[in-house]
Amino acid sequence: MDHIFLREVRANTLIGWYDWERTALQPVVLDLQIGLPSRTASASDDLIDTIDYDKVVQRLRASLLEQQFLLLEALAEHIARLLLTEFKAPWVSVAVTKPGILQDVGQVGVHIERSQSAV
Numbered sequence: 814m815d816h817i818f819l820r821e822v823r824a825n826t827l828i829g830w831y832d833w834e835r836t837a838l839q840p841v842v843l844d845l846q847i848g849l850p851s852r853t854a855s856a857s858d859d860l861i862d863t864i865d866y867d868k869v870v871q872r873l874r875a876s877l878l879e880q881q882f883l884l885l886e887a888l889a890e891h892i893a894r895l896l897l898t899e900f901k902a903p904w905v906s907v908a909v910t911k912p913g914i915l916q917d918v919g920q921v922g923v924h925i926e927r928s929q930s931a932v
């Protein structure tokens with residue numbers, strides 16, 4: 814399946830298992846692969862035939878500002894569902910990381926894959 818990828822998308826949200834973590838917005842970093850419905854855009858060369866990655870980033874950033882999460886797992890699920898339902902992606906891969914949250918750990922995060930059968 815053809816897909817769009819977005820790497821190291823920075824966004825802010827209220828997230829954390831501990832109450833003190835959810836007193837202020839925290840940065841999260843998203844790595845996304847978004848399956849494309851068909852190969853029509855590669856033939857038509859028309860933005861209307863694909864998923865507009867600019868709109869995806871804007872929508873995700875706005876949505877994450879409105880939501881709050883306890884776990885990265887729930888954040889990843891929220892993003893996957895938004896891409897499947899609002900952007901009609903047939904399949905998505907969503908990786909989310911919290912930069913700098915654990916001492917002496919390069920990166921920590923969650924990676925999920927979902928398809929239309931999950932909505």
Ligand SMILES: Nc1nc2c(c(=O)[nH]1)N=C([C@H](O)[C@@H](O)CO)CN2
Pocket residue numbers: 828829830831834883884885886911914
């Ligand atoms: N599997 C997970 N483990 C933990 C998470 C999480 O989101 N998923 N979160 C935390 C805390 O919020 C952490 O980021 C700071 O201590 C701990 N474990």
